[in-house]
Amino acid sequence: MSAGPLVLPCWEPDRPAEFFTAGGQRARLRDQLAQREAGQAMLWVLVETDGGRLVGAISLSRIPLGPLCSASVGYWGDGERAGRGIATAALEAACLAAREEFALHRVEAGTMVDNTASQRVLAKAEFEQYGFAPKYLHANGAWRDHLLFQRILHDEGPRGQGL
Numbered sequence: 001m002s003a004g005p006l007v008l009p010c011w012e013p014d015r016p017a018e019f020f021t022a023g024g025q026r027a028r029l030r031d032q033l034a035q036r037e038a039g040q041a042m043l044w045v046l047v048e049t050d051g052g053r054l055v056g057a058i059s060l061s062r063i064p065l066g067p068l069c070s071a072s073v074g075y076w077g078d079g080e081r082a083g084r085g086i087a088t089a090a091l092e093a094a095c096l097a098a099r100e101e102f103a104l105h106r107v108e109a110g111t112m113v114d115n116t117a118s119q120r121v122l123a124k125a126e127f128e129q130y131g132f133a134p135k136y137l138h139a140n141g142a143w144r145d146h147l148l149f150q151r152i153l154h155d156e157g158p159r160g161q162g163l
Contacts (some may be wrong), residue, residue, distance in 0.1 A: 025050050032059070039063065042097060046077070046090055058090045060098055060107065069105035069158050070099055075121075082117065091125040095146060099153040106153060110146040119147065127151045 018024040035041035040063050046056035056077035063071045073094055077087045098104040109127060111118040119129075127149040135143035 006008065022155060039102075042094070044090065044094070054078075055086060056090065058087075058094050060094055060104075063102060063104070067158050068095060069103065071102065071104055071107050073098075073109045085124075086161050087118075087121045088124045094095070095125065095151060095153060103158075103159040104153060105158070106150050108148065108150045110148050111132065112137075112139070113145050115146055119149075122149045129162070 018045060032043055037041060041059060041061040042063075043059045044057065045054060046058065047054055056075065058073065058075040060071040073091065075087055075090060075094075077090075080131075089125050095107055098107050098160055107127075109122055110133065111122070128151070129147055131148035133146045133148055136146035137144050
């Protein structure tokens with residue numbers, strides 16, 4: 001007797017069918033590149049040094065000009081590579097870029113309450129939980145509660161950026 005198909009947890013928001021097409025991905029990449037050109041996002045892909053296999057991605061987004069000096073971070077990693085420190089190292093590098101290249105004061109992240117793997121990554125990268133957001137994101141057919149995390153990068157005042 002078969003146990004049935006393996007169902008893995010999904011931490012991603014619900015997406016329209018078009019998202020999963022080549023055209024949908026081209027549109028998504030064009031939008032991300034436009035945000036990057038406008039200084040509102042920074043995107044990285046994570047590849048293995050041996051063989052060049054794509055193993056994840058990380059992004060800083062919603063980067064405002066002015067006194068807020070904050071960004072949201074999002075990331076995903078290849079489940080086969082879990083537990084090797086790849087996501088933590090990528091998060092550390094993104095925080096360094098946030099401080100050095102964008103002069104940001106803080107970086108924030110949210111995880112679904114039951115996404116303990118991502119919460120471990122955030123803790124290893126010195127993020128602290130600061131809040132709870134009920135019904136924050138629509139995923140897996142329902143609004144999902146999230147835990148909110150942040151990492152303060154420095155206590156200096158804002159530098160330039162349209163103040």
